[in-house]
Amino acid sequence: MSRIKQGIFFISISLLTGSTQLYAAEHEHEEHGAHVHGEAQLLIALEGSTLEIEFLSPAMNIVGFEHQSTNEAQSHAIESAIEALKQPGLLFSLPPAAKCDSVSIEVESPLKEHGEQDHEHSNEASLDLEEVTHVDFTGHYSFHCAEMSKLDSIVIEIFNQFPGTEVIGVQSVSNQGQQKIELTPDHSTLEL
Amino acid sequence: MAIISLALKSLLNRRFTASLILVSIALSVSLLLGVERLRVESRNSFANTISGTDLVVGARSGAINLLLYSVFRIGDATNNISWNSYKKFSENRMVAWTIPISLGDSHRSFRVMGTNRDYFQYYRYAQKRSLTFHQGQPFDQVYHAVLGYEVAQQLNYRVGQKIIIAHGAGKTSFTHHDDKPFEVVGILSPTGTPVDRTIHVLLQGIEAIHKDWVAGRQVAGRKISAEEALQKDLTPKAITAFLVGLKSKIATFKVQREVNNYRKEPLLAILPGVALQQLWDLMGVAENALLMVTVLVVAVGLIGMLTVMLAGLNERRREMAILRSLGARPGHILLLVTGESMVLSLVGVTIGLLLLYGSLLLTQPFVESQYGLYLPITLPSLREWFMLGLVGTSGLLIGLIPGYRAYRYSLADGMSIRI
Known part of the structure; x- marks a missing residue:
């Protein structure tokens, strides 16, 4: 006992x-954030004459793979994706009456534009990728809108630009309050 | 017009069956409207509870869970968060104000919430309305308490009274902090939110009553009196959650990320408006199911009317034939029978409406005190009028079925019908 x-x-x-x-x-x-292929996130905040939009998307939706490029075609895909992400006009259309000008654009890509790793280490690289299996692109856009009261809706063009995107979860914050809405290719206008 | 009065007289002649139909229609209509009322008002009351708060921060769990326990006092916290984490974020340069919340004790089934004076200054409900005092003033000492309106009403408390807080949140608690009574210094004006059912004390007060408690029990040999507790350091070690107001809405997502990525403690920051939306998405399924059931109940009521009208038709073939012989056209017979159904459904809808308002009047105080849901007695909303219209129209359409049969009979039947 x-x-x-x-x-x-x-x-x-x-x-x-x-x-x-x-x-x-x-x-x-x-930390392991949620990561669902086909779903992207859009965070929108507006106050005064400032409009800030943040776009987060799994790389899968943007380029169709989530590893460092292994061939020419893939590095090209990453390159053109980053190029598109740097042009907010291709991603959102704001009502012209609101007179919004882009103030700053920051794009973060987890994938390098050129396949920099050499072939000797390719084995190691794929091991690394098994550990970090999911990678996200982020785009941060800041606008100055002269006529903020005219900004009543935003049409999201991301579905056309990146067809891998099926659903965008939008969270928006303004003086009117906070809202959450899900946009799909058929329903891609955000009412503010 | 003559046909309508004839329809009314005919119904009056069969008042027993007619009133049974009326009861079933009225009950189903009041059920339909009642469910709709509850749905709308519970949404309103949730949406009105918090306003102007940019973020709610608590221990990492689910967004809905955090919102429910911190703001609506529904359920319990999964974990507390450390005072140091709270301090750190309250001093963040993007943060305008914070309201700490500490829950866990109760008084006669009302929750006791520890907070600080900022609560009265910054907390907003409904359309950015701030809390006002019905009587008294905010607390400024450790053993002071401010009551929500409902608490004071139900327990008949006044400013100056002493109350004893019970340990734990249960309805009947066996352990009381009876050595450290609190003095009521203020009573808040009614808000229609969970604030009405809360007893507010300072965080230091919560700390003081637990000073001589170890692991959830009072230690016999270590009794600390109310005065002695005041001498000790009453800075809390942990709180349940805190509300955050930001200097600029633009910073909302940034601060949220900072909290969620905080390395020293697993914290969760939520946007209350967004979490509420998630809650609606979740509740929407149940609400729709409930609405479906009530719609079916109305349908059953209307079908009951159809059954009775059709069954009665056979008995009334002679009556119809007499009417015909007195000069009524087949169309008049159709109008008469359909008119009867219409009168039944319209009167049923009206009684249903009266029933709804009657039961609202009767249950309003009970629902408010038991569930914290204030049901305002207002005129029917547009959606409710639409529902009523739909019931009335369906009643008319259903009435066309016996009407048409009576029309057919009246064409075929002579005076000498063999029934």
Whole structure:
């Protein structure tokens, strides 16, 4: 009986210390955001005369693969995707009456434009990709709109630009409040 | 006109069956409208509870879960968040104000919430309305409490009264913090939100009553009196959640990301408006199912009317024949029978409406105190008028069926019918 008790005691002690160790190790925990192919996110904030739009999309929707380019065609695809992402006019059409001018554009691509890794390391590279299987493109666009009151809707052209996109979850924030809506290729106008 | 009065008299002559039909139509209509009312008003009351708050931050769980327990006091927190994390984000340069929230204790089934004075300054409900005092003033001492309107009404509390807070959120708690009573210093004006059913104290108050508690129990040998507790450091170690107001809406997503990517503690920041929308998406399925059921109940009521009218028709063939012999055309017979159904459905709808308002009047105080749902007695909305119109039209269309049969009979039957 006492042996069992002793055993339980040791197990609980080791669990306790184990968990504290775990706690220490996990102090800097890893993050894995949600990532669904075919779905992209659009975050829209407006206040005063500033309109900010952030576009997040799995690379799969944009270029059709989620690994570093391994051939010429793939590096070309990445290159043209980044080129398109740098032109907000291709992604959203804002009502001309609102007189919005693009102030800044930042595009982050997880994939390099040119296949920089050499073939000797290609094995290693694919291993890496198994660890980090999902990669996202992000685009950050900032506009200055002279007539903000005329900005009543935004037509999302992303579906035409990147046909791999099936659903865009839109969250928008303004002085009128917060809203969430899902847009699809058939229903691609955001009413503000 | 003569036909309508004839229809009315004919119905009056069969008042027993007619009133049974009326009851079934009226009940089904009031059920339909009642469900619609509840749906709309529960949405309104949710949407009105929080306004002007840009983010809600709590322990990482689901967005809906966090919104429900922090703002609506429904359910419990999965975890608390550390005071240090709260401090860090409240000092963020993009943050205009924060309201800390600490939940977990109760008083006679009303939740006790620990917060600070910023709550009265920054919390907004409905269309950006701020909290006002019905009586008294905000708390400024550790053992002060401010009651929601409903709490004061139901428990008949006044400013100056002492109350004892119970440990835990259950309806009947066996452990009370009876050594440290709180003095009521203020009562808030009614808001129609969960605030009405909340007792507000300072975070330090929550900390003080738990000073001599270890692992959820009061330790016998370590009793700390109310005065002694005041001498101790009453900075809380953890809170349940906090509301954030930002200097600029533009920063909303940025701050949200900063919170969600905070390395030291798994936190979750949600946009209350967006989380509410997610809640509607979830509830929409159940709401539609409920609406479908009530629509079917109305259909059953109308079909009941059809059955009775058709069954009665055979008995009334002689009556029709007499009418015909007195000069009524077959079209008049059609109008008479259809008119009867129409009168039945219209009167049924009217009684249903009266029934709805009657039950609203009766249940309003109960629903408000039990579920925190305020059901305003207002005229029917456009959607409700539309529903009523639909029921009336269906009644008319259904009435055409016995009407047409009576029309056929009246063409074929002579005076001497063998029934």
